[in-house]
Amino acid sequence: MNPRLTTLEPSLIRELNARKKPGDLDLGLGEPVLPPDPTVLEAALEWVTRNGMRYSPNLGFDEVRAAVGNYVGLSQDRICLTNGSQQALYLALLTALDPEHHEVLIVEPGYPAYAKIAQMLGIQCRSVHLRHPFTPDAHHVLAHVQDKTRAVVLASPNNPTALIWPDQQLQILRTGLEDRWLIFDEVYRELYYTPTPPARPELDHTLLVGGLSKCASLTGLRLGWLGAPKQLMPLVLRAHQLMTTAASTYAQRVALEILQRNLMGAQRPLYAQKRANLIESLDGLQYIEPEGAFYCLVKIPSRTPSLEVALQLLEQERVVTVPGVAFGAEGYLRISWAGDPDDVRFGLERLQRFFSFLT
Amino acid sequence: MNPRLTTLEPSLIRELNARKKPGDLDLGLGEPVLPPDPTVLEAALEWVTRNGMRYSPNLGFDEVRAAVGNYVGLSQDRICLTNGSQQALYLALLTALDPEHHEVLIVEPGYPAYAKIAQMLGIQCRSVHLRHPFTPDAHHVLAHVQDKTRAVVLASPNNPTALIWPDQQLQILRTGLEDRWLIFDEVYRELYYTPTPPARPELDHTLLVGGLSKCASLTGLRLGWLGAPKQLMPLVLRAHQLMTTAASTYAQRVALEILQRNLMGAQRPLYAQKRANLIESLDGLQYIEPEGAFYCLVKIPSRTPSLEVALQLLEQERVVTVPGVAFGAEGYLRISWAGDPDDVRFGLERLQRFFSFLT
Numbered sequence: 001m002n003p004r005l006t007t008l009e010p011s012l013i014r015e016l017n018a019r020k021k022p023g024d025l026d027l028g029l030g031e032p033v034l035p036p037d038p039t040v041l042e043a044a045l046e047w048v049t050r051n052g053m054r055y056s057p058n059l060g061f062d063e064v065r066a067a068v069g070n071y072v073g074l075s076q077d078r079i080c081l082t083n084g085s086q087q088a089l090y091l092a093l094l095t096a097l098d099p100e101h102h103e104v105l106i107v108e109p110g111y112p113a114y115a116k117i118a119q120m121l122g123i124q125c126r127s128v129h130l131r132h133p134f135t136p137d138a139h140h141v142l143a144h145v146q147d148k149t150r151a152v153v154l155a156s157p158n159n160p161t162a163l164i165w166p167d168q169q170l171q172i173l174r175t176g177l178e179d180r181w182l183i184f185d186e187v188y189r190e191l192y193y194t195p196t197p198p199a200r201p202e203l204d205h206t207l208l209v210g211g212l213s214k215c216a217s218l219t220g221l222r223l224g225w226l227g228a229p230k231q232l233m234p235l236v237l238r239a240h241q242l243m244t245t246a247a248s249t250y251a252q253r254v255a256l257e258i259l260q261r262n263l264m265g266a267q268r269p270l271y272a273q274k275r276a277n278l279i280e281s282l283d284g285l286q287y288i289e290p291e292g293a294f295y296c297l298v299k300i301p302s303r304t305p306s307l308e309v310a311l312q313l314l315e316q317e318r319v320v321t322v323p324g325v326a327f328g329a330e331g332y333l334r335i336s337w338a339g340d341p342d343d344v345r346f347g348l349e350r351l352q353r354f355f356s357f358l359t
Numbered sequence: 360m361n362p363r364l365t366t367l368e369p370s371l372i373r374e375l376n377a378r379k380k381p382g383d384l385d386l387g388l389g390e391p392v393l394p395p396d397p398t399v400l401e402a403a404l405e406w407v408t409r410n411g412m413r414y415s416p417n418l419g420f421d422e423v424r425a426a427v428g429n430y431v432g433l434s435q436d437r438i439c440l441t442n443g444s445q446q447a448l449y450l451a452l453l454t455a456l457d458p459e460h461h462e463v464l465i466v467e468p469g470y471p472a473y474a475k476i477a478q479m480l481g482i483q484c485r486s487v488h489l490r491h492p493f494t495p496d497a498h499h500v501l502a503h504v505q506d507k508t509r510a511v512v513l514a515s516p517n518n519p520t521a522l523i524w525p526d527q528q529l530q531i532l533r534t535g536l537e538d539r540w541l542i543f544d545e546v547y548r549e550l551y552y553t554p555t556p557p558a559r560p561e562l563d564h565t566l567l568v569g570g571l572s573k574c575a576s577l578t579g580l581r582l583g584w585l586g587a588p589k590q591l592m593p594l595v596l597r598a599h600q601l602m603t604t605a606a607s608t609y610a611q612r613v614a615l616e617i618l619q620r621n622l623m624g625a626q627r628p629l630y631a632q633k634r635a636n637l638i639e640s641l642d643g644l645q646y647i648e649p650e651g652a653f654y655c656l657v658k659i660p661s662r663t664p665s666l667e668v669a670l671q672l673l674e675q676e677r678v679v680t681v682p683g684v685a686f687g688a689e690g691y692l693r694i695s696w697a698g699d700p701d702d703v704r705f706g707l708e709r710l711q712r713f714f715s716f717l718t
Contacts, residue, residue, distance in 0.1 A: 005594040053579040083442040087603040220412040220608025235364040244446040249579025
């Protein structure tokens, strides 16, 4: 057995979900529940019926890589199509760092898998915590970069804070990192509620991670991409080929339909409406106002550890949330508002009731 | 950059393919060209349209794992659905071995990716070569097992020999390995031309690798599976989750349709016909008679290195083959007969002409 895997801690998100009983209100889930656009799925099936379900080239079909490249602002030779953005993250950490000599710095609060993938790959890993209320702060991150730090990982829009890194902060960070890699996770890119789309860092030394899952309600399709610097692409190709040959031909055709029809942001107005409902339901609670994604960090009005709060809340009020500690955001619960607005409203009512006994 | 990846040799198969020009006869490809059954693709789309394209559990949907378990003879809790059998191979090597202390022994001739995945994972790797004409020989393999050998990898039906391991040989091997892992690649399982289906080893300490790609003409769907010993499943779960979350929901529904309708072997008669045509066209050549898969090793009638022969053959006769050296089968060319029978016939005619000048 591989000892690196036996020592990996199990996921808190999964643990909470495993305790969920039928009828519980689920504000824990990290995926859209909107149905995907059926016409793109049908168009992709038609293509496959005409052309067969053959392998694509290892990095993906040229025309799909070109469409993704066009969408993210990179030439197609810098694009690798992956089995979801999760695989793109894995590929980014696998290829960009030398496990023997390099360290990766993870900006928290953040997605817990970043550190776990690093651990699994034997890469040394440190975290830098953004200060309350988790406002993006390039100078603070840069102050934690050391000589052997070869990569920094962050997400914008962020999971779990739902905050977006402003252009100026990204520029300061990117410049300050010099030739270090920035692994930039933008899987929530199209879900923003700010006047302008989220900023992207300068891409020369940046590994861009994205996909269809969150923005197009296609979590189960497993189609993502990695936009990598040119010098890393030969490594990405070999690793991707050996890990999984290529992304699904069917999923790639779905991606092409979505990108060609400019549908990546099609569900944003629906989420904007959900967000408006959420803000109403949050009245009376302390929280971090979401700028993107479909999460919200709600402050726990006591010093009780968030894991304990989440477990009690599930036990007593039958509401599933994720404890902030899972993301490096102790003192908060992460709620997801991707689901049914009534579930969100009732769930938050119960949360308020529960909190009133806590204080 | 990860130095383990920079030192990986590029694939000879890819190299030959890159030199292919339009109009060349391609006997190099490793995938079916038959169209897949459209009704299973449509049925899966209907399911997705009704139920959405949500994440499945990390190891796959229960009902699909049960159907695969039933097919391979394992309980469903030992099944992980993967992005193609390639990912199952990667997971097998990643979870079963401790890179610091263990060694894997690879039975050759074999699929070149086994050794490359091991190298990528930092696992020490040795090969044992079956003696000409590559007849499966358990005692020969066992004689090469050492103390630190913790796993043996073999495929049956085999790529490139197209030979099948007989039941008795598998039993001797499995018993002789004691508590060592056997990674058993049966991705070509349903393509056999022997009176009975290929034997399977006893499964207690065996990691079974399979999938839809080769048998159901769905290489581009990327749906495979790993059947792993119980004690490895927690590691498989964590690694799979961090690498790629889960296999595609759509692809899993396709698999369920195929397994429920008992279609895994549906294309075997078509291949049996292709094989009969092949044997006719092979008249006058020395070769290893294929028992399974859709490959055939053709003997080179001189001592010229197979890479040189393959390159000259491509240059002079415009026929793509794969040099045996890529698989540990120097002295042979691997031809694939999955394609159009006329291509195979004309390709072999040109091969004979080329060989007549070689001797």
